[in-house]
Amino acid sequence: SAVISQKPSRDICQRGTSLTIQCQVDSQVTMMFWYRQQPGQSLTLIATANQGSEATYESGFVIDKFPISRPNLTFSTLTVSNMSPEDSSIYLCSVVPGLSSTEAFFGQGTRLTVV
Amino acid sequence: AQKVTQAQTEISVVEKEDVTLDCVYETRDTTYYLFWYKQPPSGELVFLIRRNSFDEQNEISGRYSWNFQKSTSSFNFTITASQVVDSAVYFCALSEGHKLTFGTGTQLKVEL
Numbered sequence: 001s002a003v004i005s006q007k008p009s010r011d012i013c014q015r016g017t018s019l020t021i022q023c024q025v026d027s028q029v030t031m032m033f034w035y036r037q038q039p040g041q042s043l044t045l046i047a048t049a050n051q052g053s054e055a056t057y058e059s060g061f062v063i064d065k066f067p068i069s070r071p072n073l074t075f076s077t078l079t080v081s082n083m084s085p086e087d088s089s090i091y092l093c094s095v096v097p098g099l100s101s102t103e104a105f106f107g108q109g110t111r112l113t114v115v
Numbered sequence: 116a117q118k119v120t121q122a123q124t125e126i127s128v129v130e131k132e133d134v135t136l137d138c139v140y141e142t143r144d145t146t147y148y149l150f151w152y153k154q155p156p157s158g159e160l161v162f163l164i165r166r167n168s169f170d171e172q173n174e175i176s177g178r179y180s181w182n183f184q185k186s187t188s189s190f191n192f193t194i195t196a197s198q199v200v201d202s203a204v205y206f207c208a209l210s211e212g213h214k215l216t217f218g219t220g221t222q223l224k225v226e227l
Contacts, residue, residue: 031213043160043217090152090158096213102148102167103216106160 002027002095006107013083013114020079021110023093026072031054034102036064038089048093049076084113117142119209121218128197128225136192136221144168145202148210149183149190154220155203163205170178197225 003026013019023032032049047055047068055068074109080087093107118141128134140149152162164174174181178195194201200209202225208215 033214041145043215045174045214048214092160094215101213102210103162103165104150104210104213105162106152108157108159111158 001099001103002029002105004093004095004105004107006093006110008110009108010111011113013112015084015114017083017084018079018081019112021076021091021093021112023095023107025074025079027097029095030073030099030101031095031099032070032076032092033094033108034076034078034095035070035092036089037092043092046078049078058084079113080112083112085114088112088114117144117209117211117216119149119207119216119218121205121221123221124219125222125224128223128227130199130225131196132225133193133195134197134223134225135203136138136207136223138190138192138218140188140207140209141207141210142188144211150206150208150210150215151181151190151192152206153203154206160206163192192222197223198209199225199227201225 005024007022011023013086014054018068035043037043046061049055049068049070051070090109090111092109094104120139147168149166153161182191182194204220204222206220207218
């Protein structure tokens with residue numbers, strides 16, 4: 001298994017500002033993902049964080065709005081840029097330890113409110 | 116494209132009742148994995164079970180059991196003798212490679 005630490009756990013931000021969320025894993029993992037859960041909704045994949053290269057974004061999500069970094073095999077950041085109230089969501093980091101792994105582990109999430 | 120349907124938006128039961136959460140999925144893949152996660156009010160996602168498409172054996176873990184039926188593309192989850200601590204949102208998910216497609220979730224409320 002993998003233990004995932006996400007920071008911050010929650011934040012209230014002003015519209016127009018940006019917030020960077022950190023995801024730290026206690027062991028090296030092959031794959032890291034970022035999901036968004038809007039209020040009362042299901043989880044939607046934002047992107048796959050690729051180590052040493054640009055993230056792979058899902059339809060509807062763009063790098064300018066959600067820049068992602070992954071400098072090594074245990075750490076990734078997601079930035080929510082130029083925030084609006086519509087960005088109020090829970091953002092979750094997820095990891096898959098190895099290519100042969102089939103289980104995805106999730107961080108505790110970052111609850112973001114934009115006012 | 117993959118799709119997961121959880122038709123039950125909210126279920127309320129009285130403690131000690133049994134409850135079944137439904138999950139129906141669509142995929143063109145022949146090899147895939149199905150998952151159930153629990154999300155308590157605190158927000159974290161708690162892994163409950165993973166099942167691969169070649170294993171149709173039902174599984175029981177304590178008060179939890181899962182019924183996987185490939186013929187009907189369903190992967191239902193039953194909680195026996197429900198408890199207040201079972202109150203949470205439960206998500207069914209389907210894997211595409213290592214990416215997950217989630218259903219919309221079922222809010223389970225267990226009352227005394």
